[in-house]
Amino acid sequence: MTNGQFKVIAGIDTHADTHHVALITDYGKHLGDRKFLAVGSGYREIAAYLTSFGPVTAVGVEGTGSYGAELARVLAEHGFSIREVNRPNRAERRLRGKSDPLDAYQAAESVLADRGTSTPKARDGYVEALRVLRTARTSAMKARTALLNQISGVLTSAPDEVRAKYRGMTSEARVKAMVVSRPSGDPADPVVATLMTLKRMGARHRFLSEEIDETDAALAAIVSTYAPELLDVNGVGTVVASQLLVTFGDNPERMVSEGAFAALAGVAPVPASSGKTRRHRLSRGGDRQANSSLYRIVVVRMSTDARTRAYVAKRTEDGLSKKDIIRCLKRYVAREIFHVMQNPRPAPLTNDxxxxxxxxxxxxxxxxxxxxxxxxxxxxxxxxxxxxxxxxxxxxxxxxxxxxxxx
Structure with a gap:
């Protein structure tokens, strides 16, 4: 059989140090597989190997958001059609076994069957910058929260003269007082050691707060420049907008419908019917950070937006619980966000x-x-x-x- 009589589909199992590539025909026959180094020269060798048997219709890559991110970018630049492939489920792995060649072939077969595949995020624009900045912000926020808990723990067991010094203060005022304090004396004295520890914790808290403020300023500058229309949505601020943009990715056209976005955000009801029973259940999947952002929008609207408050009152009279009402509102907000992202409007002029x-x-x-x-x-x-x-x-x-x- 000559190369012109069939087309090739590739599957790639990605790892930190190596990537395993497998090739099959468009009717499922295995053509071959090879292992390559996960470095620049290895990516170029993969690009050359993919076309060694014939024209490639699609390439299925596992982990386009982690180990396969750079490989996906390189292959996209070479003109290959990239598909993100979910890892095989455990039941199938127990039946077929687990190895790099098997996983690579299974990735190619998933593309052939159009099963468990999706269009990967491009990761080459301002949204990728938002994602990286949000990673730093999330880390700093968690560290600051943990630090406040540690400060409370230290004060709870501290001597009374130390607790009296900070009693009745808010968290912010207490941290400021700790930073400007000047503990002195023998570090072997529990009181002195406690005061020194609190001062250092206060300084660390101030550093983390400054880091968060600087990151927020960078996020605000990017969002207001590239997606100001998203900030027009009632209840959407810089942090929420940045997360929604990260969820959509640098190539929002991959989101083919508002139902697809709702499913991605975990607000689309999942069918759970059986026999004569017809019902839906709450989705527990999807991007939980996007789901949290939609929840924050709903909570803001429930307290400030007249239409939302009227809807809540009506649905409460119908017998729905607050949880059920929030679930409905999140679905409506997801629809609104999708249409804003697909049909951006210019911000109104106010400079006059x-x-x-x-x-x-x-x-x-x-x-x-x-x-x-x-x-x-x-x-x-x-x-x-x-x-x-x-x-x-x-x-x-x-x-x-x-x-x-x-x-």
Whole structure:
């Protein structure tokens, strides 16, 4: 059989040091497999090996978000169609065994059968930068929370003269007092040792807080530059927006429908019917960080958005529990987020509002009182820092009415 009579499908089992490549035909026949080093030269050798038997229709790669990330990027640059392949389930592995060649062949067969495959994230744009920054932020947040718990633990068992010094303070005030303290004396004295430990913990807390603030500023700059329309959504801030962007990836077109995004975020009900019983159950899968972000949006809306509060009241009268109502709202929010990501709208212009206000001789306090809001909100709108379309529209309508009346 000549190369022109069949097409080739590849499967790659990725590891930290080596990658194993297996090739099959488009009707399932095994062509061969080889092991390559997981380095730049190895990636180039893999690209050459893939086409040694004929044209390649698709390449299934395990772990495109970890060991196979760089390999997927290199192969995509060479024009190969990359498919992310889930690892084989345990039952199948018990039946067929486990080895690098077997896993590579199974990856290729999954692509052939279109089973357990998806389009991998591109990881070559600003979303990848957000992902890396969020990794640092998450680590710092966990470390700071653990540190606060340690401080509480040290104070709980500390001598009374140490506990009295920090009694009644908030966490923030207590940390500041620890940083500026000047413990002195014999470190063998438990009181001195406790005060020295608390000072060091306070300094570490301040360092972590500064790291989080710097990371938040970097996240805000990226999100406001590349996805300002996402910040227009009620309840979405910088941290939530950055997570949703990471979930979509640098190639959001891979999300073919809002149902697919809902399933990815773990808010799509899963069929659980049997016989005459027709029902659905809550999805426990998907990206739990995205699910958490949707939950935060819902919680914000339940306390600030009039339409959401009316919906909650109606569904409560229907007999739904708060948990069930939140589940419904998360599904609705997922639909809204998907359409915003697929159909971005430009942010409303606000750079002329301050000029209009000053021409009328009005202060921010007067405008805020007329609109029933805070002067700080007016300031944020004028400086382009607010994404609240409704508030911006109300401000513009009011100031234009004042301008017409003065004329």
């Amino acid at each position: 509002l301050r000029t209009l206000r000053l021409e009328l001789g009005l202060t921010q306090v007067i405008v805020a009182a007329a609109l029933g809001t805070w002067p700080a909100t007016i300031s944020r709108i004028e400086h382009g820092k607010s994404r609240d379309r409704e508030a911006i529209a109300r401000y513009r309508t009011w100031v234009e009415e004042q301008s017409h009346e003065s004329n």
